[in-house]
Amino acid sequence: MNVPTSEAAIQWATAWLDGVADGSNTMSQRKLASIETRGGGLEAVKLLAEQKGVHLLLLEDDRGDALVAASTKPFEVIC
Numbered sequence: 001m002n003v004p005t006s007e008a009a010i011q012w013a014t015a016w017l018d019g020v021a022d023g024s025n026t027m028s029q030r031k032l033a034s035i036e037t038r039g040g041g042l043e044a045v046k047l048l049a050e051q052k053g054v055h056l057l058l059l060e061d062d063r064g065d066a067l068v069a070a071s072t073k074p075f076e077v078i079c
Helices: 007-021 032-038 042-052
Strands: 027-031 055-060 066-071
Touching: 007 027, 007 032, 007 042, 007 066, 027 032, 032 042, 032 066, 042 055, 042 066
Parallel strands: none
Antiparallel strands: 027 066, 055 066
C-alpha cells in the first residue's frame, strides 16, 4: 500500500522513528493528533515503522488523549 503524504510529514515521522530505531530514544510516544496533522497520518507512520523495525502501540492517557508509543522491542499487554 502506498500512502501519499507531504515531504514535511515524511521528515517529521522519519525523525521520530529514526530516534527510536537507532536507540537514542528507547521508547517514545507522540499524540495521535500530532501524527495525523504533522506525520502524514497513522497509516503513513505505520508503514515507516514497519520499514525501520519499530513496533507501535495505540493507547489512551489519563486525560483521554490517544497516544502512539514506539519501540524497537515488541509491546506486551499484561492484563
